Amino acid sequence: MNPQDHERFRDFVDARWSALLRLANLLTGGDRHEAEDLVQIALLKALGRWRHIEDPEGYVRKVMYRHQISRWRLRRPHREPTFATPPERLGVADGTSAADLRITVSGALARLTPRQRTVLVLRYFEDLSETEVAAALGCSVGTVRSTTHRSLARLRTLAPELGLPGQNATTAPHAMSLKGART
Known part of the structure; x- marks a missing residue:
């Protein structure tokens, strides 16, 4: 060189x-x-x-x-990481809500499977389209869609405070919640 x-x-x-x-x-x-x-x-x-x-x-x-x-x-058989639960929100407007959101999202993402986490990171943190994610991961667009859907459903279960439980996986608040957690 x-x-x-x-x-x-x-x-x-x-x-x-x-x-x-x-x-x-x-x-x-x-x-x-x-x-x-x-x-x-x-x-x-x-x-x-x-x-x-x-x-x-x-x-x-x-x-x-x-x-x-x-x-x-x-x-394939991977260890499950153990994380402390984030502190409860005190409702105080002291500027810590963004940090709390990052902690909550990080903890919930860490409990997803690696494949689910990778798809969500590429879609919502990297802002890649479904086609671009499929190309990067070497799978079909349908696989990306179904994995995204299941991952968001699991994320809602793990961290219900990120959005309303009944929302559709493709609605904007989830994407905005994830993007707002970016550091």
Whole structure:
């Protein structure tokens, strides 16, 4: 790798590390160590092909998605993570509601299956269309739709405070609740 490519790669990592780590944190269900590993693996693969990559961010994200898929395929019987329940809302307008929402969403996402969590992260945090999610995960659009529907239903069960229990899975409040939890 020539010095110019090396410098471009270093600048990319410096500029995008935080965003990539946030995405990896969501994909891994909040496991900071696994998230760091996921980003590092993706960056290492990108480094090997750096001269040939036109869209570095897209390439690294796609590697992260696919590597995470491989991880949950290998770990069929996976351990269930244990998380403390978020504190009850006190109804005080002290600016902590956004933090409470992030904690609630993170806890609920962590209790979803890796596939469900990945589909929701790609659809609502990454703002990808169903077609783009299907292409990234290597499945059909119908699979993305049904997984999204089941995932939102499960999310409503795990964290009913995110929206009204009777709402349809495609209504905007759920998507807005998820997007509002972004860090």
